[in-house]
Amino acid sequence: MIYTVTLNPAIDYVVSLEAFHPGEVNRSQSDYKEAGGKGINVSRVLDRFGVQSTALGFVGGFTGKFITDYLTEIEIEHDFVSLKQDTRINVKLKAASEESEVNGVSPTIEEDEYQAFLLKLEQLKKGDIVILAGSLPSSLSINVYQEMVAMLKQQDVIAILDTSGAPLAEAINASPSFIKPNHHELAELFDTEVKDDQDVIRLAKQLHQEQQIDHVLVSMAKAGAIYVGVGGVMKLSAPKGTAVHSVGAGDSAVAGFIYSWQTSENAEEAAKYAVAAGSATAFSKTLCTKEEVEALLPQVNVTHI
Numbered sequence: 001m002i003y004t005v006t007l008n009p010a011i012d013y014v015v016s017l018e019a020f021h022p023g024e025v026n027r028s029q030s031d032y033k034e035a036g037g038k039g040i041n042v043s044r045v046l047d048r049f050g051v052q053s054t055a056l057g058f059v060g061g062f063t064g065k066f067i068t069d070y071l072t073e074i075e076i077e078h079d080f081v082s083l084k085q086d087t088r089i090n091v092k093l094k095a096a097s098e099e100s101e102v103n104g105v106s107p108t109i110e111e112d113e114y115q116a117f118l119l120k121l122e123q124l125k126k127g128d129i130v131i132l133a134g135s136l137p138s139s140l141s142i143n144v145y146q147e148m149v150a151m152l153k154q155q156d157v158i159a160i161l162d163t164s165g166a167p168l169a170e171a172i173n174a175s176p177s178f179i180k181p182n183h184h185e186l187a188e189l190f191d192t193e194v195k196d197d198q199d200v201i202r203l204a205k206q207l208h209q210e211q212q213i214d215h216v217l218v219s220m221a222k223a224g225a226i227y228v229g230v231g232g233v234m235k236l237s238a239p240k241g242t243a244v245h246s247v248g249a250g251d252s253a254v255a256g257f258i259y260s261w262q263t264s265e266n267a268e269e270a271a272k273y274a275v276a277a278g279s280a281t282a283f284s285k286t287l288c289t290k291e292e293v294e295a296l297l298p299q300v301n302v303t304h305i
């Protein structure tokens with residue numbers, strides 16, 4: 001079974017207007033709300049690929065209920081721990097072809113709520129796949145992803161991680177099987193500048209060889225991605241197109257990699273599918289569909305390095 005973990009989900013409130021004038025009353029031209037958070041997005045994209053998963057994590061209050069109702073409505077299984085405090089709301093503002101984001105403050109996770117979540121992870125079994133994705137609620141310690149990856153590996157569960165900053169820096173020590181930092185997150189991880197592809201490859205190789213991470217996929221928005229891992233080293237170009245709404249592009253890339261790897265066990269195919277999925281999401285109003293991804297696949301060029 002595949003499980004996604006979103007410790008800090010959100011309602012994504014997506015607002016479009018022609019221009020945003022700070023300090024004035026602005027009125028949106030269109031807006032909508034959807035269940036967000038990186039793990040939830042991975043579940044939603046997997047679902048569009050015809051792959052079932054169960055969404056785990058924490059939800060609370062009326063905003064949390066919106067998320068569980070939303071997932072129930074689109075028939076994605078979920079088993080969240082209920083919190084006393086409300087799940088956050090993240091504002092995604094699209095104005096004058098620029099995208100800005102204000103991600104809300106996370107609710108507090110009490111110790112008993114955290115323990116209830118760990119109990120769910122403890123029940124996962126050999127062969128299960130868990131995708132841990134997104135930021136940590138500020139009440140949790142920065143090493144919880146590291147602890148979860150270590151615990152899951154003990155259970156022979158495949159642990160995949162998509163996060164950034166200190167939680168990523170801690171968790172790589174537990175050697176997750178797959179990570180997908182973007183190039184900014186990679187630079188932050190090594191506290192350095194990433195100026196070109198050679199820098200990306202050098203740092204990604206360190207993660208693969210020294211931290212024993214099987215697959216490192218560094219996404220670089222419209223510049224595509226670089227893969228370093230058991231499948232070698234390769235650069236993948238992104239298809240050309242107009243970015244309409246890039247929220248969830250990275251999550252789509254994660255879902256694309258897992259989906260394709262599961263069926264092909266071929267790193268090149270999986271990395272290609274990841275890039276096509278990321279771009280298909282960037283080019284559409286919401287998350288990609290399988291048809292959109294497969295239409296873009298021929299435009300992803302792979303250069304082995």
Ligand SMILES: Nc1ncnc2c1ncn2[C@@H]1O[C@H](COP(=O)(O)OP(=O)(O)OP(=O)(O)O)[C@@H](O)[C@H]1O
Pocket residue numbers: 182183219220221222224225238239240241242243246247248249250251253274275276277278279280282
């Ligand atoms: N403007 C774009 N044009 C083409 N493809 C894009 C564009 N933006 C994103 N992508 C695709 O999506 C993938 C992931 O994008 P990106 O590197 O921005 O990830 P991310 O920073 O994790 O994204 P996000 O946080 O917005 O979900 C890229 O590897 C690329 O394939």
Ligand SMILES: O=P(O)(O)OC[C@@]1(O)O[C@H](CO)[C@@H](O)[C@@H]1O
Pocket residue numbers: 008010012035036037038041090103133134135136247248249250251
């Ligand atoms: O604050 P985090 O957890 O880093 O990111 C949360 C978030 O921006 O990520 C998703 C897109 O990747 C959105 O659905 C969601 O609002």
